Amino acid sequence: MAEEVKLLGVWGSPYSRRVETALKLKNVEYEFVEEDLQSKSALLLKSNPVHQKIPVLLHNGKPLAESQVILEYIDETWKEGFPILPKDPYERAQARFWARFIDEKCLPATYKVLWGCEELEKAVEEACELLKILENELKDKKFFAGETVGLVDIVANFIGYWLRAIQEVVGVELLTKEKLPKLYNWSDEFCSVFQESLPPKDKLVAYIRDRLQSTNTTTTSS
Structure with a gap:
């Protein structure tokens, strides 16, 4: 039976990218599911009911939240490939x-x-x-x-x-x-x-500018 690995995340999030980096270092095939944090999916809310945040790793349907927890899980689950934590x-x-x-x-x-x-x-x-x-x-x-x-x-x-x-x-x-x-x-x-x-720099810079503008607009209007 083939393993099913899904990552619920956001392309511009460093926390999502941590998990993607670890999966790539371990040569694990996975499906990336882009989340809209303004309108969170039912899958995200069900998978991480405590924090309702990304990233969430789904391994054969079992959810894991919090990027550092996920990184350690990846290292312990897929022994082959690049070691993430030292053995000592x-x-x-x-x-x-x-x-x-x-x-x-x-x-x-x-x-x-x-x-x-x-x-x-x-x-x-x-x-x-x-x-x-x-x-x-x-x-x-x-x-x-x-x-x-x-x-x-x-x-x-x-x-x-x-x-x-x-x-x-x-x-x-x-x-x-x-x-x-x-x-x-x-x-x-x-x-x-x-x-x-890593996300493309020009796309990331545009994303940051949009976030700053929306934050400033919100601050000004309140």
């Missing part, structure tokens, strides 16, 4: 720590800057400090996992690709070669390796 227990724990640091600290801080806030200067300083901590973890490695990519690199995809595109639109600089040289070089390597798993 300590290194696995460290990878989980830094992946959570990105989602719980770095991303909220960068979102605050990029999508607008009242105390912008303070928000920029806070985001840069957190990104500097992440950069220090890179040390002199090519990727967070060493010479090859791993969990932390996949989870950091927003920083590696989306961040530079959004900076271009909003005119705020967080990730630059001058401020964060190691992290900037890592983002170049990241984009080179994961090119096929």
